[in-house]
Amino acid sequence: MFKRYFTSSLLLLCAFTQNVFAEDRVLLYPATVTGKMQEIINTLVNPATSKVAYEALSQPSGYFARIAPRKHIMTADNKIADNAILGTKPFVFMTTPEGIQGKGLLDIYLDIGYEAEDIIRWQRDEPMVAIIFRYADDIKLSPVKDGKLPDDWNKNIFVPTWDNVMSLLEKLSADAPVSPDKKGEFAPTALFFTSDAEKQMALNTPDAVKQLMKTTEYAVLKANGGGNWAYRDLIERKLSIFEHFRGTGRTLNEVIDPFGKTHDSGLFEFVAPNSKVNALPEVAVVYLGKLSIIDR
Numbered sequence: 001m002f003k004r005y006f007t008s009s010l011l012l013l014c015a016f017t018q019n020v021f022a023e024d025r026v027l028l029y030p031a032t033v034t035g036k037m038q039e040i041i042n043t044l045v046n047p048a049t050s051k052v053a054y055e056a057l058s059q060p061s062g063y064f065a066r067i068a069p070r071k072h073i074m075t076a077d078n079k080i081a082d083n084a085i086l087g088t089k090p091f092v093f094m095t096t097p098e099g100i101q102g103k104g105l106l107d108i109y110l111d112i113g114y115e116a117e118d119i120i121r122w123q124r125d126e127p128m129v130a131i132i133f134r135y136a137d138d139i140k141l142s143p144v145k146d147g148k149l150p151d152d153w154n155k156n157i158f159v160p161t162w163d164n165v166m167s168l169l170e171k172l173s174a175d176a177p178v179s180p181d182k183k184g185e186f187a188p189t190a191l192f193f194t195s196d197a198e199k200q201m202a203l204n205t206p207d208a209v210k211q212l213m214k215t216t217e218y219a220v221l222k223a224n225g226g227g228n229w230a231y232r233d234l235i236e237r238k239l240s241i242f243e244h245f246r247g248t249g250r251t252l253n254e255v256i257d258p259f260g261k262t263h264d265s266g267l268f269e270f271v272a273p274n275s276k277v278n279a280l281p282e283v284a285v286v287y288l289g290k291l292s293i294i295d296r
Contacts, residue, residue, distance in 0.1 A: 024104075024105070024287065024288055024289030025044060025045035025046075025047065025286060025287070025288070025289075026045065026286065026287045027041055027045060027284060027285075027286055027287075028070075028074060028078045028129065028285045028286065028287050029074065029078055029079065029080060029283075029284060029285040030284065033284050036061070036062075036063065037063070037132065037282060037284055040063055040097045040132055040284075041132065041284055041286065043097070043098075043101050044097060044100070044101055044130065044132070044286050045286060049101050049102040050101075050102045051101065051102040051103055051107075052098050052099070052101065052102070054250075054264050054265050054266060054267070055264040057096065057098055057099060057267065057268055058096070058098055059268070060096050060141060060268065060270070061096075062134050063096070063097055063132060063133065063134050064094040064095065064096060064097070064132075064133060064134070064135075064157075064270065064272070065094060065095050065096060065097045065099070065100055065130050065131065065132050065133075066086050066087070066092065066093075066094050066130070066131040066133075067100075067108060067109075067112060067128060067129070067130055067131075067288070068086075068128065068129055068131060069126050069127065069128060069129075070127040070128060070129045070287065071127070072084060073129055073131060073277060073285060074129065074285060080277050080278045080283070080285070081277075082278070083276075084276065084277040084278065085188050085274060085275065085276055085277060086131065086133075086274050086275050086277060087188065087240075087274050088185070088186050088187070088188055088240075089187060089188065089191075089238070089239055089240055089274060090172055090187060090188065090189060090190055090191060090273070090274050091168055091172070091239065091271045091272060091273060091274060092240075092271065092272065092273075092274045093160070093240065093269055093270070093271055094269070094270055094271075094272060095112060095251065095267045095268055095269055095270070096267070096268055097130075097132050099111065099112075099267035099268060100112075100130060100267075104289075105128060105288050105289050105290070105291050106119070106291055108288065109123060109291070110253045110254065110255055110256070111251060111253050111266070111267050112251055112267060112269075113242070113244045113245075113251040113252050113253070113254075113266070113269075114244075115242070115243065115244060115254065116254060116255070119291065120293065123291050124291060124292070124293055125290055125291070125292055126290055126291070127287070127289070127290045128287075128288045128289065128290060128291075129285050129286060129287055129288055130285070130286045130288055131277060131283060131284075131285055132283065132284045132285070132286065133277075133280045133282060133283040133284070134280070134281060134282050134283075135157070135272065135273075135275070135280065135281070136280075136281050138155055139155050139156065139157060139272065139273065140155070140156060140157065141156075141157045141270070142156040142157060142158050142159075144156075144158065144159075144164065145159055145161045145163065145164060145249075146161075146163050146164075147161070147163030147164050147166060147167040148167070149164070149167050149168070149171060153167075153168070153171055154171075154273060155273070156272070157270050157271070157272040158270065158271050158272070159249040159269075159270060159271075160241075160245075160247065160249065160269060160270065160271040161247050161248070161249065162210075162213055162214045162247035164271070165235065165239055165241055165247070165271065166205075166210055166213070166235070168239065168271070169202050169234075169235060169238060169239055170202065170203055172190070172191045172238070172239075173191055173193070173199055173202035173203050173238075174203065175190075176190060176191040176192055176193055176199060176202075177192050177193070178192070178193050178194070178195065178196050178198075178199055179192045179193070179194065180194050180195065182194060185237050185238070187238070188274050189274070191238055198234065201230065201231060201234055202234060202238065205231050209227065209228055209231055210231075212228050213231070213232060213235070214247060216228070218232065218243040219243075239271075246260045246266070248260075248263065248266075249268060249269060249270075250263070250264070250265065250266035250267065250268065250269065251266040251267045251268075251269050252265075252266055253265065253266060
């Protein structure tokens with residue numbers, strides 16, 4: 001735990017991190033927006049907009065937000081890149097636009113659950129954007145939280161409880177190929193496995209092991225190793241269920257609530273089908289600036 005507290009404190013103390021808010025928040029795409037999207041964008045780019053307390057956050061209104069490096073989403077002339085996608089897995093995490101309003105980039109990173117050390121390693125001086133979007137009408141927000149996914153599970157937006165994400169892993173693994181020579185974990189449309197044993201772990205892990213995922217800290221599972229850790233590692237690699245995952249439908253800000261003890265702390269999070277950005281029925285992209293860390 002020392003590493004977590006030290007890194008977080010160091011980040012907060014040494015990072016003169018954010019450009020002036022008014023200069024950061026710019027609508028990059030499209031040139032104009034209307035209706036509900038216009039209301040959302042106006043709120044996001046207005047430097048006078050206040051943060052919304054965790055406990056006051058509203059349930060989603062049909063619009064969601066993803067944070068991404070600008071270079072992966074936009075062209076130099078502020079068009080959406082042809083190959084831009086929401087994420088690198090078949091199902092991707094997202095929050096609500098309300099959760100990021102009135103916040104600087106560092107606060108957004110922490111609130112959506114980034115680890116402090118990963119912010120320093122990967123996000124430093126990286127221009128970032130918020131993708132604000134809605135899905136087609138046939139993709140609905142599901143009330144399911146117990147892992148009993150509907151037949152049309154691939155047309156649903158889910159609250160990422162532990163039961164739901166482990167069921168999603170099984171659903172996505174059923175028809176996944178075994179490709180021993182394939183490298184990395186980039187799988188934006190469908191999962192793959194490098195061995196049949198790995199696939200069988202995804203499909204047939206005992207309920208007792210799954211229960212341990214809900215009740216045992218990540219660090220403990222990793223330190224103990226063995227089959228329990230192998231399954232936890234598999235979920236992380238295949239569905240981006242990282243160390244900070246709570247399984248409650250709320251993100252973990254490791255500075256404000258490092259042990260995840262406050263039920264209403266954190267943003268709402270959802271997991272839903274991946275998509276090409278330019279295939280979404282409505283989308284806007286807002287520039288968020290970049291995080292600069294200055295040694296003094």
